[in-house]
Amino acid sequence: MSLPRIAVDAMGGDEGVRVMIEGAALARRRHDRFKFLLVGDEPRIKAALENHPNLRASSEILHTEGVISGEEKPSQALRRAKGTSMGRAIEAVKAGDAGAAVSAGxxxxxxxISKLALRTMPGIDRPALAALLPTLEDHDLVMLDLGANAECDARNLVQFAIMGAAYARVATGREQPRVRLLNIGTEETKGTEDLRDAAAMLKASAADLSISFDGFTEADKLGSGDMDVxxxxxxxxxVALKAVEGTxxxxADLLRRGFTSSLRSKIGFLISKPATELLKHHLDPNNHNGAVxxxxxxxxxKSHGGANAAGVANAVAVTARLLEENVTERISADLARLGGASLRKPRVQEESA
Known part of the structure; x- marks a missing residue:
């Protein structure tokens, strides 16, 4: 079966070409049916590929010299996108030369750049940034939006739920994902009017959307494992994501200090090492890298800018799985099945009390 190739912005991220190529090579071992379009400075990409013959044999290089820096404003980046590795990777998706793009920029x-080049799907007003967060159970949590839209109305939130549920079916294998809205309390009367309206729409449409919706959740329950989206x-x-990452x-820092504070604590560390290694693995952001x-x-x-090769590999693996599972088509099908009727609830937006 021939699958669309993945465009990799090889110049993005804190470490640049070496880590992006090494990460793509690691991912290629797990998803060996995919081919890659490596976008960036050709001499540097070729040099990095010398250590990865398997990736080299399945890749094409698209040379471009421009790089978008981490300090550039989106408006500045848009003006010169066509000459940059990020812009050309996205353009390859638009032109059909790649099925997806990955960048750590x-x-x-x-x-x-993505929104201008690719546009939003029919039935979706705004794209959302979604990521997988670890939980106490054996599955991750899909959370969105994580920063693409500072303000959202009820319609936006319902659309996010549809998209998040489609992603959760791929990530967790659960056909009827458990969806919740983040709020300051679980009571039906809590939160803004937009949140309460979105809850009412989702409750009325849960059967049509093949989701399990049970209202609101609070931020301290994000890692509980009793919800999927x-x-x-x-x-x-x-804000919630940064709080989780900071915690x-x-x-991790408290444990490190505690285990190195005395000889007794160092002995305790050796005894508890299996448990601390499990904790380290669970909390390592590289193991959950790849926001969509x-x-x-x-x-x-989007790969985290500071991701190591394993983190980049995880982001590429997320991309490959989304392509394999046709997540875009799944979202379209859910929107078509719903027909948009329950999303049309026009009202005058009011300032929440």
Whole structure:
């Protein structure tokens, strides 16, 4: 079976070409049916490929000298996108030369370029940034939006739920994902009017969408494992994600200090090493790397800028799985089945109390 190739922005990320190529090579071993379009400075890419003959044999290089820096504003990046590795990787998806693109570059620029080039899917007003978060159970949690849209109305939140559920079916294998809205409490009267309206729409449409919707959840339950999708606006989602990441680093640092504070604690570390290694693996962001811009006419995956080769490999693997499982087509099918009727609830937007 021939699968669409994956365009890799080889110049993005803190470490640049070496880590992006090494990560793509690691992912190629797990998804050996895919071919790659490596976009960036050709001499540097060729040099990096010398250590990865398997990837070299399944890749084509698209040379471009321009690179979008991490400090560039999205508006600046848009103006010169065509001459950059990020812009040309996205353009390859638009032209059909690749089925998806992966970049570890500037998130705002990637969002702006992707949205302008690929446009949003019919029935979707705004794309959303979705990522997988670890939980106490044996599955990850799909959370969106994580920063693409600071303000969202009820219609946006319902669309995010549809997209998140489609992604969760791929990520968890659960045909009827458990969807919740992030709120400041679980009572039906809590939260903004948009949140309450979105909850009412999802409750009325749950059967049509093949989801299990049970209202609201709070941020302290994100890792519980009793839900598959959490939906929120980009402002709240980004704050919650950074809090989770910061807490993980805090716990890891506390353990490191505690286990090195005395000889007795070092002995304790050796005894508990299997448990601490499991904790380290679970909290390592590289093992959950790869955020997806859902709702576009094409798949775009954002790798963390500081990801190592294993993290980049995970982002590429996420991309490959989304292509294999036709997640874009699944979202379209869900929207068509719903018909959009329950999403049309026009009302005058009011300032929440």
């Amino acid at each position: 500037n998130t705002g620029a990637l969002m702006a 959490v939906v929120t606006d980009g402002f709240s989602g980004n 993980a680093r805090f716990v 811009f859902l709702g576009l006419n094409g798949i775009v995956v």
